[in-house]
Amino acid sequence: MLNVGFQAKKLIQLALPVLIAQVTQTMMGFIDTLMAGRVSAVDMAAVAVGTSLWLPALLFVQGLLMAFTPVFSQLHGADDEASIRPLAYQAAYIAIIGAFAVMLFLGLSSEILTRMDLETDLRQLSEGYLFGFLWGVPAFVMYQVLRGMSEGISYTLPTMVIGFVGLAVNIPANYIFIYGHFGMPAMGGAGCGVATALVFWAMLIAMLIYMAFHKKFALVSPFKAFEQPKISTMWRMTKLGFPIAMALFFEVSLFAIIALLLAPLGANVVAGHQIALNFSSIVFMLPLSIGLAVSIRIGYYLGREKADVAALVAKVGLGLALFLASITAVITVVFRVEIARLYNTDPNVVALASSLMLMAALYQLSDSVQVVAAGALRGYKDTRSAFYITLISYWAIGMTLGYTLAYTDWLVPAMGAHGFWTGLIAGLTTAAALFAIRLRYIQKTAPSFHFVQ
Numbered sequence: 501m502l503n504v505g506f507q508a509k510k511l512i513q514l515a516l517p518v519l520i521a522q523v524t525q526t527m528m529g530f531i532d533t534l535m536a537g538r539v540s541a542v543d544m545a546a547v548a549v550g551t552s553l554w555l556p557a558l559l560f561v562q563g564l565l566m567a568f569t570p571v572f573s574q575l576h577g578a579d580d581e582a583s584i585r586p587l588a589y590q591a592a593y594i595a596i597i598g599a600f601a602v603m604l605f606l607g608l609s610s611e612i613l614t615r616m617d618l619e620t621d622l623r624q625l626s627e628g629y630l631f632g633f634l635w636g637v638p639a640f641v642m643y644q645v646l647r648g649m650s651e652g653i654s655y656t657l658p659t660m661v662i663g664f665v666g667l668a669v670n671i672p673a674n675y676i677f678i679y680g681h682f683g684m685p686a687m688g689g690a691g692c693g694v695a696t697a698l699v700f701w702a703m704l705i706a707m708l709i710y711m712a713f714h715k716k717f718a719l720v721s722p723f724k725a726f727e728q729p730k731i732s733t734m735w736r737m738t739k740l741g742f743p744i745a746m747a748l749f750f751e752v753s754l755f756a757i758i759a760l761l762l763a764p765l766g767a768n769v770v771a772g773h774q775i776a777l778n779f780s781s782i783v784f785m786l787p788l789s790i791g792l793a794v795s796i797r798i799g800y801y802l803g804r805e806k807a808d809v810a811a812l813v814a815k816v817g818l819g820l821a822l823f824l825a826s827i828t829a830v831i832t833v834v835f836r837v838e839i840a841r842l843y844n845t846d847p848n849v850v851a852l853a854s855s856l857m858l859m860a861a862l863y864q865l866s867d868s869v870q871v872v873a874a875g876a877l878r879g880y881k882d883t884r885s886a887f888y889i890t891l892i893s894y895w896a897i898g899m900t901l902g903y904t905l906a907y908t909d910w911l912v913p914a915m916g917a918h919g920f921w922t923g924l925i926a927g928l929t930t931a932a933a934l935f936a937i938r939l940r941y942i943q944k945t946a947p948s949f950h951f952v953q
Contacts, residue, residue, distance in 0.1 A: 572652020577803025655834025898927020
């Protein structure tokens with residue numbers, strides 16, 4: 501079990517289906533934007549505005565649920581699969597409460613959109629998009645609960661399979677509701693919301709069928725018996741997941757606010773920034789998938805009371821992520837201009853995007869370390885540190901330094917977009933160092949953990 505090659509192989513086997521699932525999810529967002537954009541720029545903008553409202557809210561609930569996966573893994577490692585189903589029910593209750601809150605927020609989003617002083621057509625389309633989308637929220641959060649159970653028993657293949665199911669539903673659903681076919685009205689960008697809701701329900705139903713009939717889930721017996729809410733367990737797990745939810749919120753809001761702060765510098769600057777950021781987010785799926793796999797494997801080995809193997813898994817995961825980041829960084833540097841031209845042909849936009857991609861090469865190295873180290877800490881059920889580390893790194897250091905370099909002459913002449921990217925690199929590098937230090941501390945002082953219901 502202490503064999504490095506064996507652990508690397510297991511991490512890749514777990515991470516690959518998750519990676520493919522992440523790619524299909526990104527493809528769905530790309531398809532939404534592309535198909536809405538074929539109607540008009542206003543319809544495409546409505547999807548973007550709507551996404552900016554639902555994404556932070558839904559990711560917050562997903563962050564709460566992410567705390568369950570390493571606990572499921574620990575129970576699996578301890579050969580206590582019978583305890584997974586009762587705990588999953590408590591996750592489902594948290595998910596339902598979270599879904600209700602998100603639906604209420606989106607249902608009242610017209611007030612927010614009105615205050616944003618949008619054009620009438622854009623505001624109405626955004627409202628229509630969100631109204632259609634909100635009906636898919638319960639399916640999305642319940643799917644996350646089932647996904648957590650599956651990944652908790654080290655079975656990530658369903659995540660990939662269901663991702664393809666979602667993609668298969670997304671394209672025809674968009675075609676029907678955006679353009680108006682088979683008796684449906686042409687809803688434009690608002691139709692993306694309805695289509696996305698249908699995708700979420702299709703993914704949930706597919707996962708329910710998968711878990712009901714596949715022998716891999718016989719041990720956890722997810723539908724064997726009903727479990728009543730246990731407030732003490734729900735509260736304990738909510739406290740465990742809250743720092744993860746806040747860390748996700750800090751990260752998402754940071755990138756959203758940077759885009760808003762760059763807006764006064766002109767459309768070309770925003771476009772160049774978005775190109776570099778979008779490409780970086782695609783590359784980020786590699787270390788993100790490894791981080792999820794590391795979290796699962798560490799939870800498993802802690803359940804088996806093999807803290808030495810858990811520590812090795814963290815080390816192998818970090819090494820694997822850095823190795824892959826080195827390759828993607830070289831690819832980014834060598835092909836940065838060609839990559840930028842895939843997004844836009846404007847010479848000014850391409851020039852800015854390609855220069856930012858040079859910075860993205862450094863960004864990828866630190867980003868890979870921080871996301872894998874954070875995943876390892878989740879495996880050790882140390883989630884509170886994520887709240888403080890992301891707040892300090894992303895906002896106190898990244899945003900403060902980025903804004904100072906972008907808009908003031910205090911340190912150097914105002915750098916514009918490059919200033920914010922310098923801040924991002926500093927913030928992510930700080931996060932990587934702090935997460936690594938915290939991981940080392942946890943491994944030395946608290947080598948094993950046990951979850952008691």
